[in-house]
Amino acid sequence: MTWHSPTVLLTILGCSGSLPGPQGPASGYLVEADGYRLAIDLGNGVLAALQVHCDPFSLDALLFSHLHPDHCADFTTLAVMRRYHTHPPHDTSARKLPVHAPADAPRRFARAYAESDEELRTADLSDVFDFHPLTPEPTTVGPFTITAARVEHPGECYGFRIATAGAVLAFTGDSGPCAALHDxxxxxxxxxxxxxxxxxxxxxxxxxxxxxxxxxxxxxxxAGRLLLTHIAPWTDPGTVLAEAQAAFTGPVEVVRQGGKYEVDEPVVRVTGGHGN
Structure with missing residues (x-):
């Protein structure tokens, strides 16, 4: 299929750092272009937020930065939906959802359902998901070219560069300062x-x-614009914003749960959402 040069729309499904906040889920994002829907991370509470914006069965692919609960906990509930929904819009065993994730994802996610080590040897989620381990090589996913790079965070953790013909969105994942983030x-x-x-x-x-x-x-x-996310509930977002504005003279803001951002616009246009 030939993809056009589409508008890239970023929706904030959850932006609370390290755990859900009092008014919003943990980490989760929806990136859309040319009718293609890519979800990035599914932290605690994100599946509920996703259903406000689209039918989860309409997702075309999933991308996980790492496997800490605040970035992946709701994958287990998505598995329940895809396995046991009584009226799914399509055969989920025939149309498996591609999942691009750290290499250990199939075993880690299966462990949520396996009650013993013996069961884990035979249990997996490949009936409804198609797992792809992240690699340093750029990967084409729908209209997106995705480059993943290991970043500085405990465990196997990645940041992403998500590009179309007309726009580039970079996502740090969770990381301390490192050269990979700059690239x-x-x-x-x-x-x-x-x-x-x-x-x-x-x-x-x-x-x-x-x-x-x-x-x-x-x-x-x-970078053209800076969007701040993953602020811990006990951290003052106003202070974080002031720090970022002192170090970066371009447009910068703290994202809002439910907010929508057009990545390829000269100025970020925001609709909806509320603070976390």
């Missing part, structure tokens, strides 16, 4: 960056970014 974000129209905490020299390295570090990344990479 992914270089010249991106929009950098969707985690900013879990405010800046302090005693923060543990190789875990998360501060607002200041997210701003510095956007500046060094020459």
């Amino acid at each position: 992914l974000a270089r010249g991106a129209d929009v950098l969707l960056s985690e900013a879990t905490w405010t800046h302090s020299d005693d923060r543990p390295p190789g875990v998360h970014l501060s607002g200041m570090q997210a701003g510095e990344l956007a500046t060094s990479a020459g």
